[in-house]
Amino acid sequence: MPISQAQFLRSNLILLAGAGIALLVIVIAAFWLTRASERQFDEVVAFRETRSATADLLSLAQDAETGQRGYLLSRDAAYLRPYTDAIARFEPTLQRLKASAGAAELAQAEVSRLEGALRGKLTELAQTIAVAERGAWDDALATVRQGSGRNLMDDVRVGLGSIIAQSEQRLQRAIAGQETASTRLRWTITLGALVIILFAAAAFWTIVRYTREIIAARSEVTALNIGLEQRVQQRTEALTRANEEIQRFAYIVTHDLRAPLVNIMGFTSELEATAAPIKAYFDAGEAATPAALEEARIAVDADLPEAISFIRSSTRKMDGLINAILKISREGKRVLRAEAIDLPAALQAAAAAVHHQASENGDGITVESPPLKIRSDRLSIEQIFGNLLDNAIKYRSPKRELKVVMRAKREKSGWVVIEVEDNGRGIAPTDHERIFELFRRSGAQDKPGEGIGLAHVRTIVRNLGGDITVSSELDAGTTFSILLPPDLSAVQRSTAT
Amino acid sequence: MSNAKPVSIVMIEDDEGHARLIEKNIRRAGVNNEIIPFQNGTDALAFLFGADGAGEASSRRQLLILLDLNLPDMAGVDILEKVKANQHTRRSPVIVLTTTDDSREIQRCYDLGANVYITKPVDYEGFANAIKQLGLFFSVMQVPETE
Numbered sequence: 001m002p003i004s005q006a007q008f009l010r011s012n013l014i015l016l017a018g019a020g021i022a023l024l025v026i027v028i029a030a031f032w033l034t035r036a037s038e039r040q041f042d043e044v045v046a047f048r049e050t051r052s053a054t055a056d057l058l059s060l061a062q063d064a065e066t067g068q069r070g071y072l073l074s075r076d077a078a079y080l081r082p083y084t085d086a087i088a089r090f091e092p093t094l095q096r097l098k099a100s101a102g103a104a105e106l107a108q109a110e111v112s113r114l115e116g117a118l119r120g121k122l123t124e125l126a127q128t129i130a131v132a133e134r135g136a137w138d139d140a141l142a143t144v145r146q147g148s149g150r151n152l153m154d155d156v157r158v159g160l161g162s163i164i165a166q167s168e169q170r171l172q173r174a175i176a177g178q179e180t181a182s183t184r185l186r187w188t189i190t191l192g193a194l195v196i197i198l199f200a201a202a203a204f205w206t207i208v209r210y211t212r213e214i215i216a217a218r219s220e221v222t223a224l225n226i227g228l229e230q231r232v233q234q235r236t237e238a239l240t241r242a243n244e245e246i247q248r249f250a251y252i253v254t255h256d257l258r259a260p261l262v263n264i265m266g267f268t269s270e271l272e273a274t275a276a277p278i279k280a281y282f283d284a285g286e287a288a289t290p291a292a293l294e295e296a297r298i299a300v301d302a303d304l305p306e307a308i309s310f311i312r313s314s315t316r317k318m319d320g321l322i323n324a325i326l327k328i329s330r331e332g333k334r335v336l337r338a339e340a341i342d343l344p345a346a347l348q349a350a351a352a353a354v355h356h357q358a359s360e361n362g363d364g365i366t367v368e369s370p371p372l373k374i375r376s377d378r379l380s381i382e383q384i385f386g387n388l389l390d391n392a393i394k395y396r397s398p399k400r401e402l403k404v405v406m407r408a409k410r411e412k413s414g415w416v417v418i419e420v421e422d423n424g425r426g427i428a429p430t431d432h433e434r435i436f437e438l439f440r441r442s443g444a445q446d447k448p449g450e451g452i453g454l455a456h457v458r459t460i461v462r463n464l465g466g467d468i469t470v471s472s473e474l475d476a477g478t479t480f481s482i483l484l485p486p487d488l489s490a491v492q493r494s495t496a497t
Numbered sequence: 498m499s500n501a502k503p504v505s506i507v508m509i510e511d512d513e514g515h516a517r518l519i520e521k522n523i524r525r526a527g528v529n530n531e532i533i534p535f536q537n538g539t540d541a542l543a544f545l546f547g548a549d550g551a552g553e554a555s556s557r558r559q560l561l562i563l564l565d566l567n568l569p570d571m572a573g574v575d576i577l578e579k580v581k582a583n584q585h586t587r588r589s590p591v592i593v594l595t596t597t598d599d600s601r602e603i604q605r606c607y608d609l610g611a612n613v614y615i616t617k618p619v620d621y622e623g624f625a626n627a628i629k630q631l632g633l634f635f636s637v638m639q640v641p642e643t644e
Contacts, residue, residue: 251597251599252567254596255567255595255596255597256567258596258619259512259515259567259596260512260514261619262514262515262518262596262617262619262621262624263512263514263515263518265619265620265621265624266514266515266518266621266624266625267514267518268621269621269622269625270518270521306517310513310514310517313513313514314514428571430571430572430575431570431571434571434572439569440569441569441570442570442571443539443570444537444539444570445536445537445539445569445570451569
């Protein structure tokens, strides 16, 4: 099915729009998934921060405890260093934890419980150190031994551990989420790309097909152009031929009609002339000489009937000519009806109609044809072959048994050639064109006929869009070749336009 | 036609009526030579050239040919061509007497060697006159003996 230009534009637009939509989907999906991934990344960062701040706090608490214990045991202020360092860094680290825990949306209760435990521990440490600084070392150690500091420290450891565990869990979840998002993104991009490639392939295919069609159409136009010139030439030739035929026809008609007319006028004058001796004889009455009587007798007995018979035969001839012309002209006007014709069967039927005239045993006419169908006018086909077979029988050679072969075959062009070959008396080369002319006959005029048959056949064949030619050798036989188009309606269409 | 041998007029005319009218009018002009009528070309050629078509048959004859161009079985022009091409008949005068007044046809006949071309007038008076004058012309015309 050929693509029209509008169709081509529409389908290409649809494909383009499809590819655009796919691209848009990819972009939106990528954007959305990237945003999700970013959010999850922020979470991951926050959890990491929480975890690190928590670990730092634990470490600070331990440092502070270590410093307190070292100081209490050694009673050396130098051992207090880790403690003072840890205290100094404690507040900022706690703030870090709070901030990151807020960002990571961890339970605030956990954080505040941990803060309480830490502050309790730090207060216990500060108290023991303050006691020790006052010189009451044993009191301070006793406080430590009491174990409240250790308990607080355990609380801190549990709290921190729980936060770390919690944030670890959330971290794992965030990482998993990020992985899912990136997998989704990958799939979206892959699918989208696939869709775009499909659309592009479809568009490419459409363009290739359309281009091919354009190329095919162009070469067809070129071929038609060349064919057109040829057709114009053929038509011109046909027109020239038809024109020559019309001139020839007009010439023949005027000549053939004029000939009997001259006779009629001539013998009318002769008739008038015969009246003179008769009148003279009657006018003389009794005084008429025997010579005058003889002249009058000749006029009445010979001249008068002769003139009348010529006038009569000439009028009959004119009537016949006019009827023949009418017949031919009617044939030209008859409306042809194209129908499917089984050609071998039609030829057989034409042969069967004249078998008894052709030969005694009925094998004088044979048909050689493959199964062949044409669309043409049935009556015309019957008339063509009826006429040709009549001629073959009429002009058979007395020297041999009549043999007629009707051969049909299809040409490469689709046209059909039917040959009617006989072994009759043949036609002289000078008469090969004349036989198709109206009122003209060839050879010895020993058979009745008016010279209409072949003129009629040619008119019919030309009306069917075909042509008839003859090849013949005197005393050997004649072959008429009829070329017919496969479909009459196509011919009628092309001549109508 | 004062020759010792009588001149025969070969009249090739397919129309019987025309043949009769021509004969009547030639006779009226006082021409009493033998008129041999043929209604078709085949018979006329058989007479002029004999059965073998060599033309030997016309040897030593004095012939004057009256030829109609429109014959049922062949073109009169072909007969003219044959007559003028054959050594035995080429000197015989050929008078083309036909209904055609087509100038190309007239030229062609003279080209082929026709001696006179006459168009048959349609009105009978003209026709009769033309034939009578032709008859008078015959009476003063010299016709050579054929080879």
